[in-house]
Amino acid sequence: MLSSSRFIVAVHAMSVLARNGNCGPLCSARVAASVHTNPVVIRRLMGELERARLVKSVAGRSGGFQLNRDPADISLADVYFAVEDENVFRMHKTDPSSPCPVAAQLGRVLTVPLKAAECAFHSSLAKTSIRDVAMAIV
Amino acid sequence: MLSSSRFIVAVHAMSVLARNGNCGPLCSARVAASVHTNPVVIRRLMGELERARLVKSVAGRSGGFQLNRDPADISLADVYFAVEDENVFRMHKTDPSSPCPVAAQLGRVLTVPLKAAECAFHSSLAKTSIRDVAMAIV
DNA sequence: ATAATCGTAACTCCGAACGTTACATCGGCA
DNA sequence: TGCCGATGTAACGTTCGGAGTTACGATTAT
Numbered sequence: 001m002l003s004s005s006r007f008i009v010a011v012h013a014m015s016v017l018a019r020n021g022n023c024g025p026l027c028s029a030r031v032a033a034s035v036h037t038n039p040v041v042i043r044r045l046m047g048e049l050e051r052a053r054l055v056k057s058v059a060g061r062s063g064g065f066q067l068n069r070d071p072a073d074i075s076l077a078d079v080y081f082a083v084e085d086e087n088v089f090r091m092h093k094t095d096p097s098s099p100c101p102v103a104a105q106l107g108r109v110l111t112v113p114l115k116a117a118e119c120a121f122h123s124s125l126a127k128t129s130i131r132d133v134a135m136a137i138v
Numbered sequence: 139m140l141s142s143s144r145f146i147v148a149v150h151a152m153s154v155l156a157r158n159g160n161c162g163p164l165c166s167a168r169v170a171a172s173v174h175t176n177p178v179v180i181r182r183l184m185g186e187l188e189r190a191r192l193v194k195s196v197a198g199r200s201g202g203f204q205l206n207r208d209p210a211d212i213s214l215a216d217v218y219f220a221v222e223d224e225n226v227f228r229m230h231k232t233d234p235s236s237p238c239p240v241a242a243q244l245g246r247v248l249t250v251p252l253k254a255a256e257c258a259f260h261s262s263l264a265k266t267s268i269r270d271v272a273m274a275i276v
Numbered sequence: 277a278t279a280a281t282c283g284t285a286a287c288t289c290c291g292a293a294c295g296t297t298a299c300a301t302c303g304g305c306a
Numbered sequence: 307t308g309c310c311g312a313t314g315t316a317a318c319g320t321t322c323g324g325a326g327t328t329a330c331g332a333t334t335a336t
Contacts, residue, residue, distance in 0.1 A: 005230040006324085011248065012230065015240050027281065034238040035230070038326050043282065060334025061280045076251060092143040092150065092173070100172040101275050102153050109274040110149065113214060117262040124258035128251040136247040137239050144293085165312065176295050181313065198303030199311045 009035055010045055010083045011076065011133065017055065018071040018134040025057075025064030045083060052082035071131035077122050079130070088118045147173055148183055148221045149214065149271065155193065156209040156272040163195075163202030183221060190220035209269035215260050217268070226256045 013031050020026050028039040028046070035042065046065050049055045056068040067074065094107040151169050158164050166177040166184070173180065184203050187193045194206040205212065232245040 005228045008227065008230045008244075008248070012240060012244055015244065016238070019240065025281095029281090034236070034241050036233060036236075036241065039282095040284090040327070041325065044284085047283075057282065058334090059282050059332080061278090062335055063281050063333080065282095076255075089146065090143045092146040095174060098172070098174075100154075102150060102157065102272075103172050103174065105275045106146075106150055106153065106271075109271055110146070113263065113266040113270075116265070117214075117259050120258040120262035121255050124255040125251070127254070132251075133244075133247055134240075137243045163312095167312090178296070178315090179294065182315085185314075195313065196303095197301080197313050199309090200304060201302085201312045203313095 006045060006083045007080050009037065009041075010049060010079050011130070013042060013045065014049070014054070014067065014071075014074065014079060014130045015134045015137070017065060017067050018130050019137070020066070022066075024062070025066045027064035031065070048083050049079070052078065054078060054082055067130075071134060072129050074130040075126045076128045076130075076133075077125035080125055081122070088121065089114050144183060144221045145218050147175065147179075148187060148217050149268070151180060151183065152187070152192070152205065152209075152212065152217060152268045153272045153275065155203060155205050156268050157275070158204070160204075162200070163204045165202035169203070186221050187217070190216065192216060192220055205268075209272060210267050212268040213264045214266045214268075214271075215263035218263055219260070226259065227252050 012035050016031055016034050017026060028042040032039040032042045046055055046057060050057055050068075053068055054074055055065050057063070057065050091107060094103065096104050096107075098104045150173050154169055154172050155164060166180040170177040170180045184193055184195060188195055188206075191206055192212055193203050195201070195203050229245060232241065234242050234245075236242045
């Protein structure tokens with residue numbers, strides 16, 4: 001499902017914020033240094049995480065980012081669906097008016113099993129929280 | 139996980155072969171017409187499916203492809219892992235020697251939950267067979 | 277006021293997938 | 307036996323999305 005490393009980067013950033021605790025916001029440059037990437041990349045990712053209410057940004061001098069919830073209440077599934085495409089499978093362009101019944105109906109037929117696989121995936125990721133991840137790091 | 143439409147295309151092609159039954163091999167041009175793509179793309183994909191023993195190719199005149207097993211014994215999981223990257227998650231390049239403990243240890247910490255999610259995904263896809271798909275098409 | 281920080285646009289770079297052409301090879305069939 | 311339709315695969319161009327980078331306006335603590 002993953003077409004990018006955004007999920008891993010997001011989990012990394014969230015873990016850094018979790019370990020920072022309540023010591024005020026952490027700026028994008030700090031997070032970027034740990035992730036080994038560019039501050040703008042972090043800010044863009046944080047924008048998506050903020051839209052999902054997982055983090056909060058503080059503007060202005062000595063601003064930055066902090067978690068918007070208890071780390072124990074943020075699951076890997078929350079992070080995944082905040083930064084990755086909601087549809088796990090990339091469908092091939094179908095032609096419902098195709099003379100071939102397979103081409104015309106495959107999309108409909110696959111809907112249920114693919115949705116089920118996506119749900120199973122989601123449920124499994126939901127079992128681990130950012131707190132679990134942050135706590136497992138020495 | 140999915141970075142391409144190869145999985146859907148592969149399921150499409152396998153369904154076409156399943157519905158063709160034992161009427162001899164089906165050539166790549168026929169399959170490509172249904173999938174609405176190029177014969178070479180189909181042959182490349184069939185190469186991967188053949189390596190996974192899911193299909194059989196017949197060379198020479200009047201050659202083509204046919205299923206190598208009972209469609210009921212080929213699951214969507216079989217097809218998925220035959221044509222997609224085995225590792226569902228794309229890891230960000232980690233630096234085990236990083237001074238930041240998160241950067242140094244995240245890969246290790248995430249191994250178990252990510253593997254679990256991949257397994258859940260696999261198990262769910264394994265519940266549907268190519269026969270199920272082919273039979274659901276009028 | 278100053279300086280640090282976010283938010284975001286604009287651009288380049290890179291890699292993967294796809295489509296296409298070309299051609300060597302194989303093997304049933306007339 | 308020779309031909310023709312098929313696979314297998316290399317090579318190439320195009321397209322697309324993600325990542326990285328620079329730049330700059332807006333915001334706010336000091």
